[in-house]
């Protein structure tokens with residue numbers, strides 16, 4: 001069965017970097033909702049115009065919009081060969097909607113990773129990225145908001161997936177290659193399971 005992977009972790013945990021490596025190594029479609037939203041913003045679509053101020057403030061895009069976006073994305077051909085979700089779900093209603101969608105297509109999550117990174121480390125990485133890339137939501141205020149919302153809205157998903165029995169915790173405050181090696185170990189186990 002193709003792999004379906006979810007990566008949870010606060011912004012700045014190295015989640016995006018690891019998601020890219022996993023996608024490449026295992027030939028999975030990387031579904032990054034942040035990238036999809038940023039693409040809509042730079043294309044200037046009506047949807048992009050609607051979500052732009054939300055992203056800039058570090059707030060969350062409403063669940064209904066995100067759920068529709070993911071439902072459409074999961075129907076594309078590449079997702080059928082396996083996928084990794086990076087940035088979705090971020091709230092309990094999103095997680096419940098995702099569980100239902102995946103149950104419908106008979107593709108439950110193979111594994112859910114939680115990249116555990118202390119806030120101070122994540123904040124430091126985001127500040128560095130702000131200097132290097134100048135992302136619109138890497139301002140001090142938006143960084144603080146995103147981290148607060150992660151703890152408030154997204155962290156409860158860790159408990160949800162732990163109960164479902166497919167959660168693997170990974171210490172994210174280590175060199176990228178070490179983190180990736182541990183992820184690979186867990187993925188090999190999920191593949192033979």
Ligand code: AMP
Nearest residue numbers: 033034054055059060061066087088090
């Ligand atoms: P990211 O690149 O994953 O850090 O996402 C950047 C921004 O996009 C977030 O701060 C949110 O404003 C928005 N966003 C991305 N994914 C979601 C989601 N699943 N639910 C709500 N907002 C999202």
